Amino acid sequence: xxATIEVTGLRKRFGPTLALDGMSFTxxxxxxxxxxxxxxxxxxxxxxxxxxLDAPDEGTALVGxxxxxxxxxxxxxxxxxxxxxxxxxxxxxxxxxLWLAQSQGLPARRVDEVLGQVGLTSVARxxxxxxxxxxxxxxxxxxxxxxQPRMLMxxxxxxxxxxxxxxxxxxFLRSLASEGRAxxxxxxxxxxxxxxxxxxxxxGRGKVVADTSMAELLAAASGDRVVLRTTARPAAxxxxxxxxxxVTVTDDDALMISGLAAERVVGLLSAAAVPxxxxxxxxxxxxxxxxxxxxxxxxxxxxxxxxxxxxxxxEAAR
Amino acid sequence: xxxxxxxxxxxxxxxxxxxFGDLLRAEWTKFRTVRGWxxxxxxxxxxxxxxGLLGGSANIACGTPxxxxxxxxxxEPPVTLGPGGEPVTDDFSVIxxxxxxxxxxxxxxxxxxxxxxxxxxxxxxxxxxxxLQPWSKAGIIIKNGLKPGSAYAAMLATGxxxxxMQYNFTGDLAGLPGRPTAAAPRWLRxxxxxxxxxxxxxxxxxxxxxxxxxxLAGLHGTVQAGMFATTPGHDVINTGFGxxxxxxxxxxxxxxxxxxxxTGAGPTWSTATVANRMGGGMPTPQPTKAGGTFTVTGSGDIxxxxxxxxxxxxxxxxxxxxxIGAFAALLVVVVVAAMFITTEYRRGLIRLTFAASxxxxxxxxxxAVVIAAVTFVAGLIAGxxxxxxxxxxxxxxxxxxxxxxxxxxxxxxxxxxxxLAVGAVLALAIATMxxxxxxxxxxxxxxxxxxxxxxxxxxxLGAANWLLRLTPAAGFAIQQAAPQYYQVSGQxxxxxxxxxxxxxxxxxxxxxxxxxxxxxxxxxxxxxxx
Numbered sequence: 001x002x003a004t005i006e007v008t009g010l011r012k013r014f015g016p017t018l019a020l021d022g023m024s025f026t027x028x029x030x031x032x033x034x035x036x037x038x039x040x041x042x043x044x045x046x047x048x049x050x051x052x053l054d055a056p057d058e059g060t061a062l063v064g065x066x067x068x069x070x071x072x073x074x075x076x077x078x079x080x081x082x083x084x085x086x087x088x089x090x091x092x093x094x095x096x097x098l099w100l101a102q103s104q105g106l107p108a109r110r111v112d113e114v115l116g117q118v119g120l121t122s123v124a125r126x127x128x129x130x131x132x133x134x135x136x137x138x139x140x141x142x143x144x145x146x147x148q149p150r151m152l153m154x155x156x157x158x159x160x161x162x163x164x165x166x167x168x169x170x171x172f173l174r175s176l177a178s179e180g181r182a183x184x185x186x187x188x189x190x191x192x193x194x195x196x197x198x199x200x201x202x203x204g205r206g207k208v209v210a211d212t213s214m215a216e217l218l219a220a221a222s223g224d225r226v227v228l229r230t231t232a233r234p235a236a237x238x239x240x241x242x243x244x245x246x247v248t249v250t251d252d253d254a255l256m257i258s259g260l261a262a263e264r265v266v267g268l269l270s271a272a273a274v275p276x277x278x279x280x281x282x283x284x285x286x287x288x289x290x291x292x293x294x295x296x297x298x299x300x301x302x303x304x305x306x307x308x309x310x311x312x313x314x315e316a317a318r
Numbered sequence: 319x320x321x322x323x324x325x326x327x328x329x330x331x332x333x334x335x336x337x338f339g340d341l342l343r344a345e346w347t348k349f350r351t352v353r354g355w356x357x358x359x360x361x362x363x364x365x366x367x368x369x370g371l372l373g374g375s376a377n378i379a380c381g382t383p384x385x386x387x388x389x390x391x392x393x394e395p396p397v398t399l400g401p402g403g404e405p406v407t408d409d410f411s412v413i414x415x416x417x418x419x420x421x422x423x424x425x426x427x428x429x430x431x432x433x434x435x436x437x438x439x440x441x442x443x444x445x446x447x448x449x450l451q452p453w454s455k456a457g458i459i460i461k462n463g464l465k466p467g468s469a470y471a472a473m474l475a476t477g478x479x480x481x482x483m484q485y486n487f488t489g490d491l492a493g494l495p496g497r498p499t500a501a502a503p504r505w506l507r508x509x510x511x512x513x514x515x516x517x518x519x520x521x522x523x524x525x526x527x528x529x530x531x532x533x534l535a536g537l538h539g540t541v542q543a544g545m546f547a548t549t550p551g552h553d554v555i556n557t558g559f560g561x562x563x564x565x566x567x568x569x570x571x572x573x574x575x576x577x578x579x580x581t582g583a584g585p586t587w588s589t590a591t592v593a594n595r596m597g598g599g600m601p602t603p604q605p606t607k608a609g610g611t612f613t614v615t616g617s618g619d620i621x622x623x624x625x626x627x628x629x630x631x632x633x634x635x636x637x638x639x640x641x642i643g644a645f646a647a648l649l650v651v652v653v654v655a656a657m658f659i660t661t662e663y664r665r666g667l668i669r670l671t672f673a674a675s676x677x678x679x680x681x682x683x684x685x686a687v688v689i690a691a692v693t694f695v696a697g698l699i700a701g702x703x704x705x706x707x708x709x710x711x712x713x714x715x716x717x718x719x720x721x722x723x724x725x726x727x728x729x730x731x732x733x734x735x736x737x738l739a740v741g742a743v744l745a746l747a748i749a750t751m752x753x754x755x756x757x758x759x760x761x762x763x764x765x766x767x768x769x770x771x772x773x774x775x776x777x778x779l780g781a782a783n784w785l786l787r788l789t790p791a792a793g794f795a796i797q798q799a800a801p802q803y804y805q806v807s808g809q810x811x812x813x814x815x816x817x818x819x820x821x822x823x824x825x826x827x828x829x830x831x832x833x834x835x836x837x838x839x840x841x842x843x844x845x846x847x848x
Binding site for chain 2: 095
């Protein structure tokens with residue numbers, strides 16, 4: 001069985017809201033796939049459909065080539081963290097995992113193993129009611145790992161984690177992928193995935209906006225632009241404009257140049273004896289790339305803040 | 319991405335089946351690891367014990383002719399047991415001859431009349447009204463000696479139920495209808511052959527119809543055969559709101575016989591008043607013989623004693639009396655059973671449950687088995703403890719404890735536990751449908767506990783009985799310990815432990831409700847997004 005999660009043409013309507021509008025993507029094994037999009041873009045709904053919890057109006061979701069519902073002991077194929085808060089407050093962490101293990105016919109030994117894996121051994125017998133959100137995230141991840149599945153799906157696992165937890169989580173996700181598992185991680189914050197995901201599925205308004213590798217996305221967002229730092233801004237602008245480049249002032253001593261390669265910029269400035277301190281290829285941040293992609297599909301946007309954000313996006317793109 | 323067309327999967331359907339045992343273990347772990355639920359279960363069972371023991375601890379005091387007041391055990395009335403071991407009333411007047419070996423007695427009953435007090439006060443000077451009670455009776459009898467409680471068979475006419483063949487207090491068979499008069503007399507015949515007594519009736523003395531044939535074990539070689547009369551008291555049963563009241567006074571019945579013939583007996587007639595004073599009878603004149611006509615007047619009854627008012631005023635307890643607290647346990651059980659699933663909905667845990675086990679029907683089944691098993695075991699322990707301690711306390715305080723058979727005791731105690739268990743399943747199923755604790759608990763309490771409470775404590779008998787036929791509260795019938803006798807008038811009310819449906823029929827009504835609720839719960843589970 002190929003360890004892929006394959007979602008095809010999912011459509012689902014909740015009353016007047018179209019939650020999924022033709023969602024299609026495939027999660028490949030051996031890499032971390034980031035599943036990003038603004039709140040309400042359909043990430044959680046997609047995951048619920050994959051797990052057979054919600055029925056799509058149209059489309060299919062296949063786990064390793066078969067519908068989730070036809071899997072025996074499904075957690076041994078696909079482990080999932082949907083909602084870290086989904087705990088019985090009076091039940092201890094260990095007992096929470098124990099019933100999950102029993103439902104999959106797994107031995108109690110696995111419970112202790114996964115508790116160790118996520119670093120919760122010392123609080124295993126404490127009631128879940130006293131857990132911080134970060135600890136609940138770890139407990140949820142432990143549950144997903146119980147059945148040693150080849151596919152994993154985490155919904156917003158970084159939520160509520162402290163910086164140390166975020167670092168741990170990144171390393172943990174990478175190590176799961178390096179073992180050959182297919183890992184789908186959703187987030188509404190691109191920065192959380194910057195150093196984690198190999199592949200990105202960017203969604204907005206219930207459908208895929210971009211399905212691309214991290215490297216390609218960054219390159220596309222960066223464009224063919226060069227950043228120049230110089231104290232002689234007017235001279236530099238004159239020289240470069242004459243050479244046919246489009247030049248934008250981005251700071252007192254910084255220019256953004258498009259239409260010319262970096263070597264050519266250096267050559268022109270040197271020939272004209274214009275001083276400069278730095279010439280570098282522009283690297284768009286993942287955040288910027290993401291905002292560009294999703295600016296059209298942000299569902300809930302504060303009027304003023306949203307307008308400012310959109311302006312900033314355009315500014316950055318220019 | 320390929321453009322394969324695959325049928326849209328329904329959530330929770332066509333799910334691959336994991337081992338049901340795994341699911342059961344998981345749900346059991348869920349239940350036992352929430353301390354609040356375990357504590358609630360224990361509290362529920364303690365409530366059942368507490369209610370049962372409080373309800374049964376009567377303080378009985380009685381005066382004696384010496385003026386000394388006795389309490390407790392010393393007040394327990396002497397109880398006569400019939401051949402079947404049940405307490406009986408055996409008060410009647412009889413004119414008889416000994417009958418040795420096989421033989422028969424035949425008589426024509428030409429009149430059955432009676433008198434009863436016209437006011438509810440009893441006493442020697444109470445004015446009497448003419449009239450019969452429905453179960454006033456006069457007829458012929460073959461009895462194994464005159465000791466109260468001894469075996470007998472009788473052919474008799476009644477005030478309102480026609481001719482009957484009755485035997486050994488609990489046996490009752492119907493013969494010719496109608497009340498005997500001079501114009502339409504009733505011919506009655508009993509024949510003895512070995513231990514077998516056969517009864518016949520006839521409207522004309524020529525055409526005889528066998529009413530029944532019964533074996534009276536241990537019948538002596540010589541038995542008494544003769545004409546008898548007796549009648550239960552005039553019962554006025556008020557079943558208004560707030561429970562029933564019972565008023566009554568002793569009555570008398572008179573039978574006039576002629577054309578009497580005995581085979582196998584001597585010529586000498588004796589008269590006797592058999593009385594164990596359980597029937598609340600009144601003094602009556604001795605039977606008389608004038609030529610071929612015999613007049614017998616009696617008061618009391620020949621019948622089993624029933625529990626509750628109308629049963630000879632006996633402070634009594636049955637094996638189920640102390641299980642009155644089952645409703646309190648049920649209240650708690652319903653809450654726990656509903657929360658067993660509603661907390662999962664409230665916390666979103668249900669998604670994890672259904673992701674782990676996509677066949678939602680099986681998840682509900684596992685939950686039902688777990689909650690039912692836990693409740694049954696807890697209820698069985700609590701019920702057994704309550705009954706054992708309660709009956710001992712009752713007996714020690716002078717309350718007469720009705721004899722019971724092991725099958726009845728097991729049915730009542732295990733049935734009560736099963737009642738709680740099925741109630742829990744019903745609550746679980748309704749909670750699954752409505753997904754909210756408060757709504758589910760309210761629904762089940764209104765459907766099960768409230769009708770029971772209304773029927774037992776508040777409503778008049780008719781309404782009470784309908785509630786206990788139609789609502790899931792019918793299941794409480796499983797607790798009925800004392801049999802209801804057609805041939806004994808009495809207040810067969812839920813408050814006295816009598817239910818309108820037979821024990822297993824009532825229980826089946828509850829089970830039906832639970833099954834229907836489970837059916838719709840599973841349907842909803844499969845259709846609904848989790």
